[in-house]
Amino acid sequence: MLGPVRAWRADVELRLGPPQQQAFAALLLASAGRPVTVAEVVDMLWGQDPPSSAVNVVRRYVGALRRVLEPGLPRMATGRWLLREGGGYRLNVGVTTLDLLRFRDLRTQARAADRADGSAYALELYAQALALWCGHAAAGIPAQARSHPVFAGLDGERLATVKEAADAALRCGRAEPVLAQLQGLADDHPLDEPLHSRLIRALTLTGQQAQALETYQKIRVLLPRSWTSSPPPSCWPLTAKC
Structure with missing residues (x-):
C-alpha cells in the first residue's frame, strides 16, 4: 500500500x-x-x-x-x-498483514519513545516506519482513483512522519538516517518551508554545506517574502547530541 x-x-x-x-x-x-x-x-x-x-x-x-x-x-x-x-x-487486516498499519504502529511507538527515552531510540523506530514506503501511496492505479483524498492523506502522513523523524535526527546529531527521505520529499514539495528548513540543517550536519546553500538559494527564490537575506534560525545546524 x-x-x-x-x-x-x-x-x-x-x-x-x-x-x-x-x-x-x-x-x-x-x-x-x-x-x-x-x-x-x-x-x-x-x-x-x-x-x-x-x-x-x-x-x-x-x-x-x-x-x-x-x-x-x-x-x-x-x-x-x-x-x-x-x-x-x-x-480484515491488522498490523502484521498491512504495511500501512505497521507504519502507523511504528510511528506511534517512535513518538512515545521520543517523549520517554529520548530521540536516539525514536529515530530507529522512525527509520523502520519510513523504510516501509517505496513511493507514493497506491502508486500506479488509474489517475481518477488516485485523486481520491484518502491517498493524498496517506502521503500527508508520510510527510509529517519525515518531519518528526528529522527533528529526532537533528536533536541526536545524526541526520544520515533521514537525509534521503528529506531530499525525496523536498522535490515533491518545493514550497514546504518547514521541510526545506529541516533538509538544509540535515545537509549542513552531514558536512554537505554546498548542497545546503544550494537548497537554501532555491527555496529563497520560491519564497522570497519568507526568507530574506539569510537563512532563518530554523535552518541553523544543531550541535546538540544524544
Whole structure:
C-alpha cells in the first residue's frame, strides 16, 4: 500500500486484476479495516459520471478479489478477508498483514519513545516506519482513483512522519538516517518551508554545506517574502547530541 498496490499469500504475489479492481483493492487497504461504502467506491472509480452498471461492477470486483485472496472459495461465499459490513465492505487486516498499519504502529511507538527515552531510540523506530514506503501511496492505479483524498492523506502522513523523524535526527546529531527521505520529499514539495528548513540543517550536519546553500538559494527564490537575506534560525545546524 505504501507504494504500488501489491499483495502476497505466503511468498506468492497475487494478481489483483484489472486497473479498476486494483484501485478498489487500494481503497480497501487505505481504509485499514474501516468499511467502505459502495457509493464511495463508485465515486472513486468514476467520479461524477458513473455507468448505470457501476454497482454491479463493484459487486463483481468484490467477488473477484475474494477469490484472489482465497482461491477455491465458492462463488457466493464471503470468506474471511473481504467482509460485508455496515452497508459497505472492509478488509480484515491488522498490523502484521498491512504495511500501512505497521507504519502507523511504528510511528506511534517512535513518538512515545521520543517523549520517554529520548530521540536516539525514536529515530530507529522512525527509520523502520519510513523504510516501509517505496513511493507514493497506491502508486500506479488509474489517475481518477488516485485523486481520491484518502491517498493524498496517506502521503500527508508520510510527510509529517519525515518531519518528526528529522527533528529526532537533528536533536541526536545524526541526520544520515533521514537525509534521503528529506531530499525525496523536498522535490515533491518545493514550497514546504518547514521541510526545506529541516533538509538544509540535515545537509549542513552531514558536512554537505554546498548542497545546503544550494537548497537554501532555491527555496529563497520560491519564497522570497519568507526568507530574506539569510537563512532563518530554523535552518541553523544543531550541535546538540544524544
